[in-house]
Amino acid sequence: MESLTVKLGERSYPIRIGFELFESLLESSHLNRDRRSGRKCALAVDAGVLEDHKEMLDEVFPDIPRWVMPVGETSKSMATAEELLQFLATERLDRSSFLIAVGGGVLGDLAGFCAAIYQRGIEFHQVPTTLLSMVDSSVGGKTGVNLPAGKNLAGAFKQPLGVAAWLPFLQTLPAREFSAGMAEVIKYGLLADSDLFHLLEKSGTITADSPILEQIVVRCCEIKAEIVAEDEKELAKDGGRALLNLGHTFGHAIEAVAGFGQYLHGEAVAIGLLMAAQFSEKNGLLEKGSSSRIAHILQANDLPVRLIAPLDTEQLIAAMGRDKKVRSGKLRLIVLDEIGTSRVMEIADSFQLRELWQKFGAES
Ligand SMILES: NC(=O)c1ccc[n+]([C@@H]2O[C@H](COP(=O)([O-])OP(=O)(O)OC[C@H]3O[C@@H](n4cnc5c(N)ncnc54)[C@H](O)[C@@H]3O)[C@@H](O)[C@H]2O)c1
Numbered sequence: 001m002e003s004l005t006v007k008l009g010e011r012s013y014p015i016r017i018g019f020e021l022f023e024s025l026l027e028s029s030h031l032n033r034d035r036r037s038g039r040k041c042a043l044a045v046d047a048g049v050l051e052d053h054k055e056m057l058d059e060v061f062p063d064i065p066r067w068v069m070p071v072g073e074t075s076k077s078m079a080t081a082e083e084l085l086q087f088l089a090t091e092r093l094d095r096s097s098f099l100i101a102v103g104g105g106v107l108g109d110l111a112g113f114c115a116a117i118y119q120r121g122i123e124f125h126q127v128p129t130t131l132l133s134m135v136d137s138s139v140g141g142k143t144g145v146n147l148p149a150g151k152n153l154a155g156a157f158k159q160p161l162g163v164a165a166w167l168p169f170l171q172t173l174p175a176r177e178f179s180a181g182m183a184e185v186i187k188y189g190l191l192a193d194s195d196l197f198h199l200l201e202k203s204g205t206i207t208a209d210s211p212i213l214e215q216i217v218v219r220c221c222e223i224k225a226e227i228v229a230e231d232e233k234e235l236a237k238d239g240g241r242a243l244l245n246l247g248h249t250f251g252h253a254i255e256a257v258a259g260f261g262q263y264l265h266g267e268a269v270a271i272g273l274l275m276a277a278q279f280s281e282k283n284g285l286l287e288k289g290s291s292s293r294i295a296h297i298l299q300a301n302d303l304p305v306r307l308i309a310p311l312d313t314e315q316l317i318a319a320m321g322r323d324k325k326v327r328s329g330k331l332r333l334i335v336l337d338e339i340g341t342s343r344v345m346e347i348a349d350s351f352q353l354r355e356l357w358q359k360f361g362a363e364s
Pocket residue numbers: 046047048049052071072073076103104105106107109129130131132133136137138139140141142143152169170171172173174177180265
């Protein structure tokens with residue numbers, strides 16, 4: 001088992017990652033300690049995870065009230081949040097109670113948001129079950145839901161009490177979802193760790209059986225934990241947590257214009273990573289040829305490297321303008337100076353972006 005800590009003073013918490021018994025992981029991630037404390041708790045679980053792991057979850061969490069979330073991004077809504085909040089109230093959880101979130105990023109974001117607002121805030125544990133949620137969404141305390149006006153538009157910062165990433169969950173994760181998680185893994189190599197990038201380049205396709213899986217998940221969590229410890233609320237002027245959005249301004253635009261659900265989040269991010277790299281190359285920042293190396297890794301992990309069907313360029317540009325990363329009317333893109341080194345760049349002129357979108361398959 002690998003252990004690390006997200007260092008946030010009194011709100012510091014452990015991340016445990018491993019293949020050993022699920023119970024041991026829960027023990028060391030503090031979840032079992034909190035259960036033994038006699039405090040009331042409830043379990044929020046993704047229906048897809050429950051289908052594949054019911055027996056084990058029944059055994060490990062026998063007497064805990066259980067709320068099951070329908071699968072998919074559409075569950076990350078105010079309506080579903082209300083259902084979960086209502087469930088917590090019906091089960092009479094009080095301010096000393098806590099919630100256990102078992103699922104991918106959708107369940108974790110939704111449950112964390114409900115934990116942040118139920119009775120003005122109760123505590124919660126993250127038990128991520130997708131690769132994306134293990135390396136990204138379960139760590140760092142960003143929680144929230146989508147609004148009809150856009151993704152993640154309502155939310156709260158709410159750090160968990162602990163994260164227990166049990167790697168055997170990934171054995172049942174559909175291959176397409178695993179690949180989508182790899183987009184975030186590749187992102188970490190690009191934005192902060194050239195050694196990780198080289199490891200991925202050398203290793204080709206990563207699967208749930210890859211011998212380096214644990215090493216990769218640990219390294220991604222380390223990078224995220226360091227960045228979050230330095231800039232928890234994404235306020236740093238010189239990058240900080242915003243760097244984690246590498247590829248995301250493009251990716252969120254693709255998700256919004258194509259209609260949520262067309263692309264998996266990680267698939268849209270994969271295209272966004274390559275777009276950010278090509279933008280960086282074109283502007284003389286990143287060494288020529290780097291983009292093709294990035295495309296190669298993305299393709300080795302079954303990720304798209306251009307739009308699957310044409311989308312409207314103007315709509316994509318408009319969607320980028322609505323992204324939360326826009327400050328004072330200027331778009332803030334994350335660019336690469338080299339593989340493993342990223343920074344924020346403000347962009348006022350969208351001419352280059354139009355050209356770039358069209359290169360990636362958008363309609364003129
Ligand atoms: N909070 C953050 O910092 C942050 C960061 C990145 C992404 N996100 C959010 O995460 C969400 C995407 O999360 P995701 O990619 O984990 O998708 P997801 O939660 O929708 O899970 C993907 C699918 O896999 C199934 N599944 C999950 N675990 C499984 C398992 N072990 N075995 C079998 N099936 C399983 C689910 O039922 C679902 O159908 C997006 O809403 C995104 O905005 C949040």
